[in-house]
Amino acid sequence: MSDQYLSKNMLTRRFGVINPESIEEYINDGGYSALKKALSLKGSEIIEEIKRSGLKGRGGAAFPTGLKMEAVNLAEGSSKYIICNADEGEPGNFKDRYLMENDPHQIIEGIVICAYASKINHGYFFIRGEYIKATKIVEHALDQARAEGYLGDNILDSGFNFDIEVYKGAGAYVCGEEFSLLATLEGRAGRAAYKPPFPTICGLYNKPTQINNVETFCNIPHILQMGGAAFSKIGTPSSTGTKLICLSGNIRQPGLYEVELGTSVKDIIEKLGMGVPRNRKIKMVQLGGASGPVIPESMLAIKLDNQDMQKHNLSFGSGAVIVMDDRIDVLDILKRIIKFFHHESCGKCTPCREGLLQILILLDRFIDETANESDLQLLEILIETISLTSICGLGQAAPTAVKSVLEYFREEFTDRIHTTASALKGGS
Amino acid sequence: MKIKEILDKNGRTPDKLISSLLEYQKTTLCNYLTEDDLREFAKETGIPLSRISSVASFYSLLSTESRGRYIIQVCYDVPCYVNNSVNIVKELEKNLGIKMGQTTEDETFSLEFSSCLGCCDKAPVMQIGETLYGNLTSEKIASILDKYRGEKDE
Numbered sequence A: 001m002s003d004q005y006l007s008k009n010m011l012t013r014r015f016g017v018i019n020p021e022s023i024e025e026y027i028n029d030g031g032y033s034a035l036k037k038a039l040s041l042k043g044s045e046i047i048e049e050i051k052r053s054g055l056k057g058r059g060g061a062a063f064p065t066g067l068k069m070e071a072v073n074l075a076e077g078s079s080k081y082i083i084c085n086a087d088e089g090e091p092g093n094f095k096d097r098y099l100m101e102n103d104p105h106q107i108i109e110g111i112v113i114c115a116y117a118s119k120i121n122h123g124y125f126f127i128r129g130e131y132i133k134a135t136k137i138v139e140h141a142l143d144q145a146r147a148e149g150y151l152g153d154n155i156l157d158s159g160f161n162f163d164i165e166v167y168k169g170a171g172a173y174v175c176g177e178e179f180s181l182l183a184t185l186e187g188r189a190g191r192a193a194y195k196p197p198f199p200t201i202c203g204l205y206n207k208p209t210q211i212n213n214v215e216t217f218c219n220i221p222h223i224l225q226m227g228g229a230a231f232s233k234i235g236t237p238s239s240t241g242t243k244l245i246c247l248s249g250n251i252r253q254p255g256l257y258e259v260e261l262g263t264s265v266k267d268i269i270e271k272l273g274m275g276v277p278r279n280r281k282i283k284m285v286q287l288g289g290a291s292g293p294v295i296p297e298s299m300l301a302i303k304l305d306n307q308d309m310q311k312h313n314l315s316f317g318s319g320a321v322i323v324m325d326d327r328i329d330v331l332d333i334l335k336r337i338i339k340f341f342h343h344e345s346c347g348k349c350t351p352c353r354e355g356l357l358q359i360l361i362l363l364d365r366f367i368d369e370t371a372n373e374s375d376l377q378l379l380e381i382l383i384e385t386i387s388l389t390s391i392c393g394l395g396q397a398a399p400t401a402v403k404s405v406l407e408y409f410r411e412e413f414t415d416r417i418h419t420t421a422s423a424l425k426g427g428s
Numbered sequence B: 001m002k003i004k005e006i007l008d009k010n011g012r013t014p015d016k017l018i019s020s021l022l023e024y025q026k027t028t029l030c031n032y033l034t035e036d037d038l039r040e041f042a043k044e045t046g047i048p049l050s051r052i053s054s055v056a057s058f059y060s061l062l063s064t065e066s067r068g069r070y071i072i073q074v075c076y077d078v079p080c081y082v083n084n085s086v087n088i089v090k091e092l093e094k095n096l097g098i099k100m101g102q103t104t105e106d107e108t109f110s111l112e113f114s115s116c117l118g119c120c121d122k123a124p125v126m127q128i129g130e131t132l133y134g135n136l137t138s139e140k141i142a143s144i145l146d147k148y149r150g151e152k153d154e
Ligand SMILES: Cc1cc2nc3c(=O)[nH]c(=O)nc-3n(C[C@H](O)[C@H](O)[C@H](O)COP(=O)(O)O)c2cc1C
Pocket: A056, A057, A058, A059, A060, A061, A062, A063, A085, A086, A087, A088, A089, A090, A173, A174, A175, A176, A177, A178, A211, A212, A213, A214, A216, A217, A392, A393, A394
C-alpha cells in the first residue's frame, strides 16, 4: 500500500489550526457553510447524499448512517430525538475526546444537519462524566452556536427550531450501548434492553431517536460539502472515508492519527507509530479496543476495510490499535480484558454476569497450569454461549479477544494444559 | 440546604437526577452520598428512594461510601498496563501506606482503579479529582502527591 493512504486530514484538519473556543475561527475556515447548504435542501435529499457517501457509523458497529437517518426520517410521530454518543469508554479509544477538544463545532454542525433532515427539535450531547475538559469546550461551543443563530429558534431564518442539551454520564461503560444510554438519560440505572425494536423507532421516551457516534457526525458536513459521490471515492468501496486511529500500547509514537480507510494496520504501526520501542518484536495487536480481536504479527498486512476484515471474521471497530510486544503474556492480558467487562457488566443477564466470571476462573487455571483438556472445551462452549445469548453488545463482544487468541495463539492455552509447559516470562 | 438549591436550579424531573446527584456529591467533604442525602433527594423530587438508591449504586462516579478528599484513580486497562501501570500502583501504595481500594487515615486520599481514562496515548495515566496525569513514572509520584498534601495544610 502506498503512502497516499496515510495521514489524510479531513476531520482533523482544523486541529491546532483554529482555536476550538472561537466560533469565528471555525466560520472563517468555512465552518457552518455545509449547514447553510443543507438548509436549502429537502430532508430526503440530504439523506440521499449520506446514503450515496457510503458512510458507516464510527462507534464500532459500522451500521450505514444513511439508512439509520432514513429510518428516523420515516418513523411516525412529530416528537423525535437525536443523540450524539460521546460516552467514549472502550479501553484504547480517545478519538472522540480529541474531536470534542479540538473542533467542537464540526460535531455540532453535523448534528444540526441530521436534525434538520428528519425534523428533529431536541438533541442531546451525551458526554462521558470523566471528560471534564471536553465537556467545558462543548458547552462553550453550544453557547456560541446559539448566540450566532446556528442553534435555537428559527435557525438561520429557515424556520427550523432545534437545540442541543449536554448530558454528563456518571461513569459506566455500558452506557455507550444505546438502550443503556437512553435509560441514563431518563434518569434510571443504565441497564441495557433487548433489540429490536431499535431506537430509531422506539428510543428516548419511546420516541424515534437517532443515535450516532461523535466521529460519525463529524463526517456529515464534509459529505454535504463535497457531495456523497465524491466522498465515496475516499477509502475503499466497502469502507468509504477516513478513520481516526487511536494508537497505543508498546509503540514509539502513540497518538491520534487520521488515515484513509484501506490503510493497513502494519503501515499504521510502522509508518505513523514508528514501530515498537527498542526494536522489540510485536507479539500481538488488539483492534478496536477491549471488545476487539487480538491478531498476531503475521496478520498485520490486513487493511482497514470491512470486506477485507470480514473475510477473517474481524472488524476494526471504533479504530483503536493497541500494540503489545513480546514481553507481554497473552493470558495475563486476556484476564485484564475479561475483568474489565465483568466489572462493567450491568448484571441484567446471566450469560454476561456469570459467564464472564467463569471465564476468569478458567483463565486462572491455565495461568496456574492446572487446567486440563476439558477446561479448554468448557472455555470454548462458554465463549459461544456468552456471545450468542447475552442481551446487549457488551456481553456479546466481551469474549472476542479470548476467542481470537484461541484461534491465532492456541498454543498459549494448550502449552499450559500440563505442568510441563515452560513458564512464560514478563507481563506482570 | 444544598440539595434543595441544586434541585431548584436543575429541576426535579427524573432526567435531571443523575447530574444533580453528581453536583451535590462534589460539595460533600468525603465525596459520597449518605442515606439521609438520598432520602432528601427522594422527598424533594418525588422519585422513589429505591430508584434513587439503585442509581447511586450503579454509576462509578457516584459513591455511597465515605471516601477521601482527593480520589486517585489509576487506569487499569491494557494500554496503560503494557506501559507498566503496575509500577505506578506499587509506588502509590508505598507512598500513601494504603492498598488499592482504601482511604488514608487522615481521609485525604482514596486510591482506586478506574477503567480507561481515554488518554491511552499518554499511558500510564491517573486522575486526581479533575486533573489528569499522563506519561507517569514512579519517580513522578511523590512530587504530585506532595502538591495535594500541601494544599490540604494551607
Ligand atoms: C457496551 C457498549 C459500549 C459502547 N460504547 C460506545 C461509545 O462509547 N461511543 C459510541 O459512539 N458508541 C458506543 N457503542 C455503540 C453504540 O451502542 C452505537 O452503536 C453507536 O453509538 C451508534 O453510532 P454510529 O452508528 O455512529 O457508530 C457501544 C456499544 C456497546 C455495546
